[in-house]
Amino acid sequence: MKFDLKTLRALVAGDRYADRVVPPTGFTAQLTLFVSGAMAFLAVFALALSLASGRLADRWGDELARTATIRIVAPEDQRAIQTNAALQVLSTTPGIADARALTDEEQQALLAPWFGQDLPLDTLPVPRLIEIEATDQGFDVTGLRLRLAAEVPGAVLDDHGRWRAPLVSAAQRLRLLGWTVALLIVGAVAAMVTLAANAALAANAQVIAVLRLVGATDSYIANAFVRRFTLRALVGSAVGVVVGVLAVWLMPSGGDTPGFLTGLGFQGVGWLVPLLLPPVCGGVALFATAYAASRALRTLT
Amino acid sequence: MKFDLKTLRALVAGDRYADRVVPPTGFTAQLTLFVSGAMAFLAVFALALSLASGRLADRWGDELARTATIRIVAPEDQRAIQTNAALQVLSTTPGIADARALTDEEQQALLAPWFGQDLPLDTLPVPRLIEIEATDQGFDVTGLRLRLAAEVPGAVLDDHGRWRAPLVSAAQRLRLLGWTVALLIVGAVAAMVTLAANAALAANAQVIAVLRLVGATDSYIANAFVRRFTLRALVGSAVGVVVGVLAVWLMPSGGDTPGFLTGLGFQGVGWLVPLLLPPVCGGVALFATAYAASRALRTLT
Amino acid sequence: MIELENVAYSYGGGELLSDISVKLAPGSFHFLTGPSGAGKTTLLKLCYGALLPTAGHVRLFDRDVRSLQRDDIAKVRRRVGVVHQDVQFLDHLPVSDNVALPLTVSGRQAETANGDLTELLAWVGLTNRSDAMPPELSGGERQRAALARAVIMSPDVVLADEPTGNVDWDMSQRLLTLLVELNKMGKTVLIATHDLSLIRAAKAQVQARVLRISNRRVQLAGADL
Amino acid sequence: MIELENVAYSYGGGELLSDISVKLAPGSFHFLTGPSGAGKTTLLKLCYGALLPTAGHVRLFDRDVRSLQRDDIAKVRRRVGVVHQDVQFLDHLPVSDNVALPLTVSGRQAETANGDLTELLAWVGLTNRSDAMPPELSGGERQRAALARAVIMSPDVVLADEPTGNVDWDMSQRLLTLLVELNKMGKTVLIATHDLSLIRAAKAQVQARVLRISNRRVQLAGADL
Ligand SMILES: Nc1ncnc2c1ncn2[C@@H]1O[C@H](COP(=O)(O)OP(=O)(O)OP(=O)(O)O)[C@@H](O)[C@H]1O
């Protein structure tokens, strides 16, 4: 089957005679609709999982960019001086994009879970925290630690990246898993539509023989099947996507609590991603059926 | 189609003549195999998600049992006395199963992320923490707060349950989602196998007519189809489960980092849960096909 | 054997057959004739329970068809060999297996009848086509295979719908001889055909009654044939 | 029109047809006869490109079949009306649509030929069955519908395989008359049949040549018919 413009136009425009000439394929039709629908539904969840873990990976990745903190443990009167000295050191360390001391309010917020909101920071020898944002190349942790030991005796370097990096890569893996599953699903739809189209073609061998006998061309016969299966995959996956998106949307969001689980939904333009599924499924069905039909028609005489 | 013992025995034992009498259904067969396989594969992931979030919900639920902490903020010399007073109060509060003060080591571990390992607890006015484990009925938070205010001036009650409960319910929802998806998948397999069986029966109307003509009984014809589709659903889902379990097993576990993402696998007897899928799919296929066949055979004369 | 009593049949529109009473006694030989579309095939289908009469009674082996369960009908069909007008086979099995199919579905092993099978295939002239697949047969070969399939169980009754429509004169005589021999063994035979020369040829060999459908009724055709 | 030159054909085993040279001139009327399994259907299939010869050349409308693209074959088939021995229809469309099918697939609207369609259905005696579905037709009705379908495009060539196998004598005369009339309009006609009386009847109406297949060859049958 050649795939030129004319064929494509005929395919889109349809031909009510050609459509009638192939019998309604009953259960195969329902099967195709159902398979596309069910798979699209599952794909929506896979995409939701993927986008959610993508967001998580991004957020954690951002936090990872602020890879490290420095704690200045020093007597009250020394604290400000040592903090400035540390900032000085950091500003001359290669690989550090930005460094700043946390304000009192920020420290209070960090410590609140342990000491309550009413922590009297000034009466406590709470260490001052400096947040370090590394460049993409990162900095030499050991080198910095040595310099600090020499120049700022009260500074302790804490390399958060150590334990956050695996989490970020885990989130990235989960995103990858989501996309893989979504891709697998599209592949499965392709395989299933091909098989269903083949089953329909095989079941309609007599119809094809009759059409051949009265002088129908291959593309005439093929288009009747291709149009049908494409339409079914399109409609089926559209319904599946709508139901899937509704299900994701209706899923209780767990209030304002932060965290991974509550984020399993779409955000912003993310809601548009599932809308790609029906055209993708339809396109996949188009080519799968065209391939199946051209092969089947070549073997039947 | 009656479903007595004889039928079932014939079904299991098979009949090489009856099997030959129905033509190999080619693409419908492959479709059934593939659908069962793909769906089983996805179901394995849904189950993995479900079991993992179930574990998470359980763990968080356990932590939730220790719903609250009390912070004793008091001058060094008062601290031990007030701590004992608070424990005294707690021991007489209804709804509290257990209460104990954290040891120095435990507090140090909790604070390490902020102050480092070398925190001199005794030189700092760090509040003493008391962990409260509530009974299932829970306790009256406001009442306890009033009593503490009266008897232990330095005690601050912190109700962790407030912000943890939604997380636990989110994990439970995720577990529910996993099971729902797994159930949906089994339902989809049932629907698809029914449709595929119907398609095969419709495509083989001539075969059925011939068999009828030469005196085959309905159950003879039905069994030939039922056996086939059951076998395919069984084999397909078995392959899907094996591949799915392998994929879950091979998924990089992200090292020893704790947290949700790294737990997306099976643990212990959890590995056996996916093994339930093939028999379930096979059973579902058995009844779906038997239903489809008995209906189709009743309409065809 | 087979008894139709005041039977009427309609496919939904007007009545195609009305008030028909026919009795096929054991060992009798009947022809059924009439113009195309008269209802020959329909009458045959009534005779083996593929259709239920819209009025009147059809008795197969002394049981009313309406009282038969689905499995009973299957059992009746094992005692009635039918040659369909539009001959159908299982296209995925070779001719020999198709011919032996009635044995297979009734649980008898095809092997036990192996001798019969070879002999039968030889009789209908399909010995060298026995391994062919049905779609590879010529029109006449299909009809002969169908006749072989109808008689392999040596059924009590043989109903044949245009069994010689696609074969040449010599072969049709041969098939007729086969049916006459079965009849001589005591089997009941009914042949629907529009081929009057076949009927004439048969009358020389066996005492056959000719039923003619015209105007929705069945009449006994006289000596005019 | 159609020309076979030293054609041989085999289905894989031995040669079924050898060294056959036949030329169907425009406007000629041929019968093809021979015993069951001789290769009549096979020869017909060679004549409309459903089979390719294993040796020799088949020329359809002056083009060698081997040089035809798939779409060319489709176009050739619109100029050749074929009645298959095992008549097949689209079972989901009524008889009238099936008869008009060649018009539909060639892009011509069935409406333009509406008058022709009604007339044609009347000629083959299917006027009151035109809304029936093909599975509801009797054997003879199917054959008549197939003949109507074969001639609706008024093709240059009509190839009919046993077109009267299932109809009574009166109807077969009627169908023969239809084919003779088409021939008189200049169409080429080839009828494969085992019914010698049909050939005899035709000879009274038209100058027909009779080809007989025997021993893998085609011979011109003489006055012995
Ligand atoms: N399933 C059906 N539904 C409706 N009408 C039917 C059905 N089957 C047959 N008929 C009609 O009933 C009439 C008798 O059909 P039947 O097949 O019995 O004829 P017949 O005598 O066998 O003819 P022929 O010699 O052509 O085979 C025909 O007009 C046919 O169209």
Ligand SMILES: Nc1ncnc2c1ncn2[C@@H]1O[C@H](COP(=O)(O)OP(=O)(O)OP(=O)(O)O)[C@@H](O)[C@H]1O
């Ligand atoms: N596809 C095929 N494969 C193998 N052999 C075939 C095939 N089609 C036909 N034959 C064999 O070729 C021979 C000729 O078949 P053909 O159909 O041409 O005969 P015919 O002359 O039309 O016979 P009839 O009068 O019985 O219709 C037969 O023996 C048949 O079994």
Ligand SMILES: [Mg+2]
């Ligand atoms: Mg009939």
Ligand SMILES: [Mg+2]
């Ligand atoms: Mg033939």
